[in-house]
Amino acid sequence: MSKLPKRADDYSAWYNEIVKRADLAENSPVRGCMVIKPYGMAIWEKMQRTLDDMFKETGHYNAYFPLLIPKSFLSKEASHVEGFAKECAVVTHYRLKNAPDGSGVIVDPEARLEEELIIRPTSETIIWSSYKNWIQSYRDLPILLNQWANVMRWEMRTRLFLRTAEFLWQEGHTAHATAQEAIEETRTMLDVYARFAEETLAIPVIRGVKSANERFAGAEDTYCIEAMMQDGKALQAGTSHFLGQNFAKAFDVKFAGKDGKLDYVWGTSWGVSTRLMGALIMAHSDDNGLVLPPNLAPIQVVVVPIFKGEDSVAPLKEACNRIARLCKKLGISVKVDDRDTQSPGWKFAEYELKGVPIRLALGLRDLEAGTVELFRRDTMSKQSVPELQLEELLPELLEQMQRTVYEKALAFRQANTYTVDSYDDFKRLIEEQPGFYLAHWDGTPETEERIKQETKATIRCIPLPGQLEGIAEPGTCMVTGKPSQGRVVLARAY
RNA sequence: CGGGAUGUAGCGUAGCCCGGUCAUCGCGCCUGGUUUGGGACCAGGAGAUCGCAAGUUCGAAUCUUGCCAUCCCGACCA
Numbered sequence: 294m295s296k297l298p299k300r301a302d303d304y305s306a307w308y309n310e311i312v313k314r315a316d317l318a319e320n321s322p323v324r325g326c327m328v329i330k331p332y333g334m335a336i337w338e339k340m341q342r343t344l345d346d347m348f349k350e351t352g353h354y355n356a357y358f359p360l361l362i363p364k365s366f367l368s369k370e371a372s373h374v375e376g377f378a379k380e381c382a383v384v385t386h387y388r389l390k391n392a393p394d395g396s397g398v399i400v401d402p403e404a405r406l407e408e409e410l411i412i413r414p415t416s417e418t419i420i421w422s423s424y425k426n427w428i429q430s431y432r433d434l435p436i437l438l439n440q441w442a443n444v445m446r447w448e449m450r451t452r453l454f455l456r457t458a459e460f461l462w463q464e465g466h467t468a469h470a471t472a473q474e475a476i477e478e479t480r481t482m483l484d485v486y487a488r489f490a491e492e493t494l495a496i497p498v499i500r501g502v503k504s505a506n507e508r509f510a511g512a513e514d515t516y517c518i519e520a521m522m523q524d525g526k527a528l529q530a531g532t533s534h535f536l537g538q539n540f541a542k543a544f545d546v547k548f549a550g551k552d553g554k555l556d557y558v559w560g561t562s563w564g565v566s567t568r569l570m571g572a573l574i575m576a577h578s579d580d581n582g583l584v585l586p587p588n589l590a591p592i593q594v595v596v597v598p599i600f601k602g603e604d605s606v607a608p609l610k611e612a613c614n615r616i617a618r619l620c621k622k623l624g625i626s627v628k629v630d631d632r633d634t635q636s637p638g639w640k641f642a643e644y645e646l647k648g649v650p651i652r653l654a655l656g657l658r659d660l661e662a663g664t665v666e667l668f669r670r671d672t673m674s675k676q677s678v679p680e681l682q683l684e685e686l687l688p689e690l691l692e693q694m695q696r697t698v699y700e701k702a703l704a705f706r707q708a709n710t711y712t713v714d715s716y717d718d719f720k721r722l723i724e725e726q727p728g729f730y731l732a733h734w735d736g737t738p739e740t741e742e743r744i745k746q747e748t749k750a751t752i753r754c755i756p757l758p759g760q761l762e763g764i765a766e767p768g769t770c771m772v773t774g775k776p777s778q779g780r781v782v783l784a785r786a787y
Numbered sequence: 788c789g790g791g792a793u794g795u796a797g798c799g800u801a802g803c804c805c806g807g808u809c810a811u812c813g814c815g816c817c818u819g820g821u822u823u824g825g826g827a828c829c830a831g832g833a834g835a836u837c838g839c840a841a842g843u844u845c846g847a848a849u850c851u852u853g854c855c856a857u858c859c860c861g862a863c864c865a
Contacts, residue, residue, distance in 0.1 A: 306858090376864095531865090567865095643826080
């Protein structure tokens, strides 16, 4: 097996190769759609489990709504349909038949649907059509639902995990009696996402608000978490929307308050997708392959025996199994790879490619000395440790590695974040050194559009208070010189 | 969807310009043996209607046209 492309030579080739070689996903026969392979799915499942627990802790329940949405639903909220119309797949027929000329099957023209169905690009509309039936009184509120689902957006250019036509995600949809409560929900979920990104994915994020141009179609406000990838580009890792009464009005969802007056319900929606897999890869991995934070690694410790002659097999296997039992006792996911069909060197390279955090190798020398060779993936360093110390060492080390991976990503972001005051400087610097740029902006969509046209950079977010040092002071817009309340984050983005 | 490139075995490739024993090589795969402290070695073997479809021709991987897919650059986007 040859080496991966290097990040410095061709970042996107490196990304594409790592996804395939680490056995995460591959392209399918269907344009823009991916096959998520078992190892990739195992990582996604770990993300799901952690998030799902966090949603439940914050009072949410799971539900499931249909894949297909009546076409008429989508058009009820004007800006929503405008945002999604260009990328919808449509079901028009419900039957196939044999072609008269025997060439296969064709769509039966007799079986045309009365009303065409849209494959969901997101589920606000179908969910709010149900909420209309579920909500009459303030006593029915709040409704706090989440669903794990697939959605489809007919993208022009796709990349595995980062942008696929079909992707897996979760979408939360909540309904509230007051604007205040809905806004709090929006912020709570943003916080859940930020904690998940930082504690589980080990990716530092900036919490912020989107500018009007970048807002979700149908939302009053879109909050987001923005992460930096190793090529200095930004990736939106999660969004939480305050929907105001937009969908309640579109679907006529009213409730009677304590005072007996009817009012429209306030809504939120929030989601993260398999795109997080892309974020995970691009935030941490290196030229040797994946680097997984221990909290997400399907295999946290792999144990590899190094055989030497027939007589060494039984005792080495026994020692490996002894270590595996210890790991299980400690709640560490472990795999013993005692195949004699692959050489130790092959296995080393393989598990490095797959990002297994810790590798323990042991041969006859170790058996005699009572040691194992311990390799950690994040630093690519080896040391010999007494087997008896593993019980103490492994949990400690996994925890430490989780922190190290996070700190490395944070240091990278800090090293690639710049403050800039002149638009000419910005235009030059964004070419020379990709990263986050903190600059003053006059708050108008026109200026934002101009920056985007001229530099391909966008306003990633207006950071929430306390997110970044020294950006809260007022100043003047770097483009127009008009007043600005504080600095915003600009970057080129995925 | 606009501009560019590519498509030959599971993967990476040679051949294409100058149609005709050219389907080449490496990895991987299978069998047997020797091995195992950083992607082992030797011997033997299997595997390809040269992306798909039409056309030109006595003859097409090679020339022409259309389509499909992938990658890069734009527009769009989680």
